[in-house]
Amino acid sequence: MENIYFDYSNAGIKKYEIQYLKEPTRKAHEVLHEKTGAGNDFLGWVDYPVTYDHKEFEKIKRVAQEIKKDSEVFIVIGIGGSYLGSRAAIEALTHSFYNLCSDGPQIYFAGNNISGTYLKHLMEVIEGKDISINVISKSGTTTEPAIAFRVFKSYMEEKYGKEKAKERIYATTDQEKGALKTLAEKEGYETFAIPDDVGGRFSIFTPVGLLPIAVAGLDIDKIMDGAKEAKELYMEEDLDKNLCYQYAAVRNILYRKGKIIEVLANYEPALHYIAEWWKQLYGESEGKDGKGIFPAAVDFSSDLHSMGQYLQDGRRDLFETVLNIDCSKLDMEIKEEAEDLDGLNYLTGKTMDFVNKKAFEGIRLAHIDGGVPNLIISIPKMDEYYFGQLIYFFQKACGISGYLLGVNPFDQPGVESYKKNMFALLGKPGYEGLRETLMKRI
Ligand SMILES: O=P(O)(O)OC[C@H]1O[C@H](O)[C@H](O)[C@@H](O)[C@@H]1O
Numbered sequence: 261m262e263n264i265y266f267d268y269s270n271a272g273i274k275k276y277e278i279q280y281l282k283e284p285t286r287k288a289h290e291v292l293h294e295k296t297g298a299g300n301d302f303l304g305w306v307d308y309p310v311t312y313d314h315k316e317f318e319k320i321k322r323v324a325q326e327i328k329k330d331s332e333v334f335i336v337i338g339i340g341g342s343y344l345g346s347r348a349a350i351e352a353l354t355h356s357f358y359n360l361c362s363d364g365p366q367i368y369f370a371g372n373n374i375s376g377t378y379l380k381h382l383m384e385v386i387e388g389k390d391i392s393i394n395v396i397s398k399s400g401t402t403t404e405p406a407i408a409f410r411v412f413k414s415y416m417e418e419k420y421g422k423e424k425a426k427e428r429i430y431a432t433t434d435q436e437k438g439a440l441k442t443l444a445e446k447e448g449y450e451t452f453a454i455p456d457d458v459g460g461r462f463s464i465f466t467p468v469g470l471l472p473i474a475v476a477g478l479d480i481d482k483i484m485d486g487a488k489e490a491k492e493l494y495m496e497e498d499l500d501k502n503l504c505y506q507y508a509a510v511r512n513i514l515y516r517k518g519k520i521i522e523v524l525a526n527y528e529p530a531l532h533y534i535a536e537w538w539k540q541l542y543g544e545s546e547g548k549d550g551k552g553i554f555p556a557a558v559d560f561s562s563d564l565h566s567m568g569q570y571l572q573d574g575r576r577d578l579f580e581t582v583l584n585i586d587c588s589k590l591d592m593e594i595k596e597e598a599e600d601l602d603g604l605n606y607l608t609g610k611t612m613d614f615v616n617k618k619a620f621e622g623i624r625l626a627h628i629d630g631g632v633p634n635l636i637i638s639i640p641k642m643d644e645y646y647f648g649q650l651i652y653f654f655q656k657a658c659g660i661s662g663y664l665l666g667v668n669p670f671d672q673p674g675v676e677s678y679k680k681n682m683f684a685l686l687g688k689p690g691y692e693g694l695r696e697t698l699m700k701r702i
Pocket of ligand 1: 339340341342396397398399400401402405460461544672675
């Protein structure tokens with residue numbers, strides 16, 4: 261079976277530059293696997309595709325069936341790592357217009373912003389429909405999902421009555437602590453546990469990602485098979501034989517040459533949320549201590565008409581990583597027109613995918629000529645199996661890349677700063693001193 265392919269032949273990197281990173285990469289591998297490095301209590305994701313709780317996994321499948329049976333709408337409440345993975349999978353693997361044409365429940369995401377307009381509009385859309393809710397928060401204390409859940413909890417209780425409502429609310433959170441855990445226990449919601457040693461942005465293979473993914477009708481066994489295969493493939497400590505580590509090493513080399521922005525480009529709209537997920541993974545893992553590649557993303561060819569100029573001709577401090585799908589899911593032939601008014605008859609008999617691939621090849625060469633190092637990560641096709649492989653590829657590369665950079669890839673201390681300010685400005689008890697200081701600056 262084919263696997264992920266990584267090509268850095270157009271990154272402008274010499275062979276010996278890679279060789280220089282052989283030992284540092286081997287060391288990073290050792291530190292990661294022997295759990296001797298920074299953030300070592302958050303490495304549960306490394307072996308998770310094998311060590312995961314099979315009983316809990318079966319429960320996910322069973323509950324997903326129940327939700328599908330009794331719900332027209334399924335609302336996933338979570339932010340960051342608590343929703344990006346499932347959203348990435350659902351967008352990448354289901355129908356482009358899933359909510360309009362799926363047999364299963366419509367799936368909406370909430371609690372990933374603080375917009376009253378968004379919530380009000382969502383409530384209008386779900387009016388009169390049977391609903392189930394999955395509230396997801398590892399810490400159980402994040403403000404955005406907590407506010408959204410408060411809204412939906414009372415909506416559900418009003419609609420179904422307290423007893424019936426609780427049968428439609430599923431909480432995914434820490435196994436022991438946090439406000440959500442306490443609330444779920446008190447109310448008697450069905451709960452799913454997030455392992456202590458798996459951080460939010462690495463949690464897609466846990467119930468955090470898998471319950472919504474299963475509700476969307478996707479095959480979570482295949483996702484785990486793909487992840488498991490990737491785990492085996494990327495165990496190899498030799499950089500020459502490990503494509504995942506090569507991605508980490510190449511990023512590091514480019515970063516040291518001043519390529520401080522990585523632009524992840526895709527040619528399929530369905531991949532948009534994989535890029536969003538990837539941005540969190542790399543942004544939170546590496547952007548610290550005044551260091552780190554800034555992860556950006558573009559959807560091609562749409563963004564060529566907005567960002568194309570900059571990519572081709574702007575500051576040369578970026579490199580491009582193309583997420584390529586070898587074989588598109590569906591295709592369409594371009595037909596001949598009797599009158600060739602739009603001048604497109606030269607494409608007669610060609611397919612959309614052919615045109616898309618030519619766009620990719622042309623853009624790639626133009627960007628290389630424009631001084632943008634080019635990397636390609638290819639998967640044979642976008643299905644559950646390769647989705648699982650790809651996610652694990654990115655996670656493992658991220659851990660190695662973070663250690664090569666010399667940061668703790670598994671914490672996110674910077675995220676706390678905005679939260680403290682927000683709490684102080686909102687008047688949360690305990691933040692009085694900070695509130696006073698901030699108020700003087702506003
Ligand atoms: O799952 P939660 O605890 O609610 O966290 C949700 C997200 O928000 C936090 O601020 C972190 O920076 C993220 O890493 C996390 O994924």
